Amino acid sequence: MGTIRVRDWTKEQIEQIRDAESHSSHDSVIKSLLKDRKIAEYADDVVGDAPETITDSRVNSADTAFDDLTVLGELSGVDSGVLFLWCPNCGTELAHLTVDTPLGLSVFETECQRCLTHLDRHVIVAIEIGYPLEQKLVDDSLQDELRECVVDYWDRTLDSVAVGAVDDDPDPERLVWQFDQYRRELSWEWPVDVPVVGCTAGATYRNTATDEYLEIIEPVSEHRNAMDSFKIRRYSGDPDTAASETEILDGATITEHIVNRRLLIESRPDSASLSESAEPTP
Structure with missing residues (x-):
């Protein structure tokens, strides 16, 4: 040949x-x-x-x-x-x-x-x-x-669930848990301008509805098919200057925040504030 x-x-x-x-x-x-x-x-x-x-x-x-x-x-x-x-x-x-x-x-x-x-x-x-x-x-x-493409789909799907615009009426808690499992398995760095689909210990998130900051300290539960509860430090404003309170944020509340697209990532574990630094390259 x-x-x-x-x-x-x-x-x-x-x-x-x-x-x-x-x-x-x-x-x-x-x-x-x-x-x-x-x-x-x-x-x-x-x-x-x-x-x-x-x-x-x-x-x-x-x-x-x-x-x-x-x-x-x-x-x-x-x-x-x-x-x-x-x-x-x-x-x-x-x-x-x-x-x-x-x-x-x-x-x-x-x-x-x-x-x-x-x-x-x-x-x-x-x-x-x-x-x-x-x-x-x-x-x-x-x-x-x-x-x-996947991140965009997850974001729009949860947004549709929040307003009841999904035909097959999925279980929001199950959907959030499933997206979060994929997020963890795939180890993607979540975009700073897209509301998150899950929480990571060591990261800080801003609640866009209240302008509070939630620093995730550690999980306090180990659910196999539902969102875990987390020990958090809640700041009323900028974590560098505002007072904070430590509390337990249950999985249902986290799911509600995620479905309603309220949480943006402010800083990742062991990193500076993403609003003050360039977005890391995936």
Whole structure:
């Protein structure tokens, strides 16, 4: 079989994709890219022949942070019938799916074979054909966008629960506990401008409803399927100058604060105030 010569830059890009997606060889990378291209060409033909209508996926993703990048839990329709499922923890493709519309996946669970994280519909990210996947891989920005997509989904989902705008009426306590478990397992540094989905001992949070500061000292319970209670130090104002009181904040109250999107992270464990320092690079 003949040998194909490629430029060094092209070889480097292929090797990066090979390592990122756990391919066994350069040949495997190229075959995967060719398959994606073939699917994309098929989708272009389908879209070109179809009348211009607003699809279910467009309606459902109007408020999402990215086009064609959606957490599986809020996706009910797909433009082309083809989905690529990705792990937001390590940036690995989990599966290619051919699906019908409406999607209707109320339960979907799997395990990432690369990082061994157990994933369900609240954290798996679905990529549609319109998303510029190859460019994001070249730019090395895919994993950041996968993470941002999940954080955005968690934030909007809890906000919807708070105002009763969720169709399936989920249990808020269960949902907060589940998001918090993922936050702990994935070890993501939470953005300073997005209300948190859980609390960490050693961190300080600002209650935007009262402008109080809550310094989390330590957990005082060990619930297996509910939010723990914490010993906290409550400040009436800036922790550097305001008086404080030590108390126990029960899990139900923490859940209420989180569902109502009140708590912003002010400082992480063993770090300076984030409002006075640059945000650490994940």
